[in-house]
Structure formats: structure tokens, C-alpha cells
Amino acid sequence: MNGFKTLLAGVLAVPLGLAAAPADAQDWPTRQVNLVTHSSPGGGGDVMLRNLAPTIENKFGVSTTVDNRVGGSGAVAMTWMATQANPDGYTLLSVTPTQLITPLRAEGIPSYEDLTPIARLFLDPTTLYVHRNSPIETIEEFLEEARANPRGLTVGIGSAGSLDQLVLQNFMAATDIEVRTVPHEGGGDAVLALLGEHVDAVVGEPGQALTHLEDGTLRMITVFQDERLDAYPDVPTLSEVGYDVVSNKFRGIFGPPNMDPDLVEAIAEALGGLYQDEPWNTYWVEGSLNPAFLGPDDFKANLDVANEELRSFIESLN
Template identity: 70%
Template sequence: MRKTTMLLSTLVVLPLAMPVVADTQWPTQDVTLVTHSSSGGGGDVMLRNMGRTLEQKFGINTVVDNRVGGSGAVAMSWMANQAPNDGYTILSVTPTQLITPLRAPGIPTYQDLTPIARLLTDPTTLYVHENSQFESIEELLQHARENPRSLSIGIGSAGSLDQLVLQNFARETDIDVRTIPHEGGGDAVVALLGEHVDAVIGEPGQALTHLESGTLRMLAVFQEERLETYPEVPTLQELGYEVISNKFRGVFGPPDMDPELVEEIGHTLRDIVNDEPWKTYWGEGSMTPSYLGHEEFTEFLHVANEELREFVEGLQ
């Protein structure tokens, strides 16, 4: 059986950093946190939790700047061409910042910016509304096979990792569904809450409140092991479908940043791992701290970019 693995070979999970007393010179002033996600999307939620943690720990202010559009192209272009490179404007990144330039040449790539650090890895899951007729992933698959293109599955944005996961999920399970892109994961969740789509592929964190309340129901996990926070939800691998995806979350800066400042920012973000509300954010979202500093993160991106290049080319 074909095994479709996204970014798994480049996933290195490191032990949790122990809390330390902050002695860094970053941050000493207000920080702008940029995301391509709309309000409530994965990047937006991540930065709001990061911002509150930095505010409480360092006594500074933060603002989240949502630069939505073009599956990350708007935010990447602004960071590459207009953002100040003094270390106080940083961009949240996921595989979207690799995939979009691969699909649309001319958009700034990770090599045009400054990779600062990888912070977390985030599982990909599939969930439905509580009113859904599907109580299990097997029921959804059976219905999809018997009724081609009858199901609509929402994703965060066109050209995102979620779309690539969905396309491989459909191939591996031999189903034909309609892909419904949105302006971010938060918007996809809103569509599901309104029952405008039948299911959503995305990370648990962007739907956490609704999953906890039971308004949404998780049916499957796209990784090798079940999530500790949702032990009742099976992996696709258990069912014989080896579509595996782990989304990385990190931060970039503008081009030509001072290397010492890049290291300082990375170390600060590494060392808040057990501070609140950051710890609760990644814990409740079933994420794994997996810090890589600038050099290691850059090497990781080289490998991941080639994986995704082959993947994107194979879908065309």
C-alpha cells in the first residue's frame, strides 16, 4: 500500500525546555505579530496566546496583524518588502509558507525571509458537526464511496497543507469529495458550525472550544498514534490508510536580520514553553513543543521544501 507522509521524515521532537529566568534583551518594546490567518484561524490563535505570554512575562504590549489573502502570499510579500527588520515584527509560519510559493512562483519564499525558530508540531484531524449523520470515519467513507461528490469538506485555504492532506486522503481511501477552501482555519470552522460543509480537515486547536463542548466531533487523526487528549479517536493508519501529516508552527522575520537578534528571539520563544497561557495553548491543542533554532530550522525547511515540491508536482 502506498504510504503518503507529509513532513514526517523531517519531524524532530525535542524534550520540553525547562523554565528559566529571562535574561534576554528581547523583547524590550512592543511586538507586532503577523499572520496570514483570519481571526480565529490557527496562526491567529497561536499568536494571541504567544502575545499574552510575552506581555505577562516581559511587561510589553503586542498586536496581532492579520494580513489575509493569497494563501499566505499577502503576508509573505509584506514581510519581505515592507516590514522593519529590527526584530519587533515577526510572522507565524506553517507549511503554507512553503506550499504557496511552490504553486505560485514569484511569491517570496522562506529563503527571502529570516527563519527564526520552529516552535511546535500540530496534528491534522478531521471533524464533523454534532448533527452529522456520521458517528465514525468508517461511516463517512462508506457514504462517500456510495455517493461520489456528495460530501463537501472544508479546509483553511487553497494551496494549504490541509488541501494536500485532503487530496491524498481522497486518493488513499478511494473517495471523491468536494473541496471547499476558506480564508483560514477559523473560517472553515465557522462554515462547519453553520453546517455549510459536511466536515473540516484541520488542527484541533482551531476548533478547540467546539470540540470540548461537543458541538463538533472528531472522527480521525492523520498521524501514527492517537492523541492523548482524544484517545477515543482512531488514526487513519489503524484503518489501513497511511496518510500521515504533522504541521510545523514557527516564526520568520524580515530579510537581513541581525544574527544575534535572531538567536535572542528564538531563545526567548523557546524558554516560554512552560509559561501561561502558552503552555495551556499547546497542551490543549494536542501540539508538541519541537524547538529548532535558526540554523536547524533552516535545514529543516530545506528538506521539507523538497518533500513538498515533489508532492505538489505529483498533484499536477
């Protein structure tokens, strides 16, 4: 059903996208770009923008600022974008599924429909990993153990109500197993718990455990996406063992409401052309992100689908 919706949305989006393709392409950027994030300094969105900023400066010769509008799990930044920001294309917000989840959790917060989705840039791969000392070597063994011992395994996640928890829930439902979900105060803490062997496995991004996955302290056993990761060619996707659970942990850019569609296209195009520039390139390669560019219309269609799935997930938490 969801797949059909995506397809339909995609089919509808293609002609729209073509129609919006500007006859006289707008020049962007020609002056200072203000990049807004809900992350505090050092957080995921902040680090992303602090890599994007110098890349834009190098390539286009304009200056940039990074603006941390922290608070309300992203609500502060979303509200500011929806009500205060100028839709001239020079104030942009970095987004992750948090910007979908927060408006679903509480009333009165602007949602993605109140802003202008510009481009999806990356997908963060979601993976399952265990400790080197674990007797579990493969995803099949993990499933066997979980079936033999319902609620016996503990699986750490970064935080409650996050996309990682949704993936874990979908994983349990699809494979008909039950494990105990252990939320932490962020992905780094979950990795620490696994390093100390206090939990049996962690669902999360490889980026948060990079050095430990590389030196073999932690062992990745499956990937929740359509294709294997380039950096881990030996780790099977979950669909290879017969279950279809794919995470949609996107990273993208929104603008304020009421932007000129030509301008939106121009920004999307400019951002989509940065993948090979430095330090952007180093940032996503080191972080194991998958470039997954979607223009404004495809991104919007993708968000519609993701939002429905998250809505039922948030309702299930209540």
C-alpha cells in the same frame, strides 16, 4: 524518500546546530519586540501574537507591539520583512504554511529562503470530524461509505489551496477513495456547514470546533498525525488503520534576512522556554496545539521538505 530527506537533513542539521551554539550567549530580548503578522485583527496569526506578546512582556520585562501587515495572502508581510525590517532580532514574523504556499502561487514574492527561519513552535493537528447525527461512527465506516459510493460524500475545508486541502488530497490518494471537496471562507464557515449538516464531514483543526467537539455535537473520527491527541485519547490516528497521511501545519517565527546566527539561536531558545508561561500556556492548551519546537536548522530542513510537497500540490491545482 521524503522521510529519508528529513532524516538526512536532521543528521546534517545537528552538528551545524552545535557549531552555532554560542560560546557567549546573546541576551535576547533587552528592548521592545515588534511582532509582525499577515493576519487581520482576530485572525489566527494575530491571536497567536496577541498571546505571545504579554507572555514576553511578563517574562522578560520588555514591551512589545503587534503589527498587522495585511494583504496579498501574506505577501505584503513577507515582502516587508525581506526588504524593510531590521535584522537586529527585534522584528519577528509569525508564520504558518501560508508563508510557503503564497510564494508558490505567484511570482516575485520572497519565500522562506529569503528570510531567516528561527523556530517552529507548534503543530496544529489536522483532524476529520462528522456530525453527531451521521451514521458514520468510525474512520473505517467513513472509508467503507466512500468506497461504496464514489464522489458521494462531501467534505468541507476552510479554504481552497490550503494545507487542509493538501491533507484531504493525500488522504484520498492514500486510501484510494474519492469525495467531493467543498471549500469555504475559513474554518469557522466549514464548521457551520457541518453543524447544519450541509456537508458530511470536515477536515480541519479541532480548535475551530472546540465547544462542539466537547459537547458531542460533532464527532472526531481520525487524526492526521503520528500520535493520538491528548485531549481525544479515543480517536485513532489514520496510521492506526493502515494509511500514512501526516499533516505538517506548523506555526513558527521567521526573522528578516542576514541575521547573526548566534542571535537566531538566542531568540529560538528564549521562545522555546515560554511554553509553560501565561497566557501562552492557556493559549496553546485551549487551542489544542501541539508544542513541537524545532531550532533554526531543523526548522529550515523541515521547511525544505514541506516546500517541495506543497510545490507539487500547487502545480496539481493548475
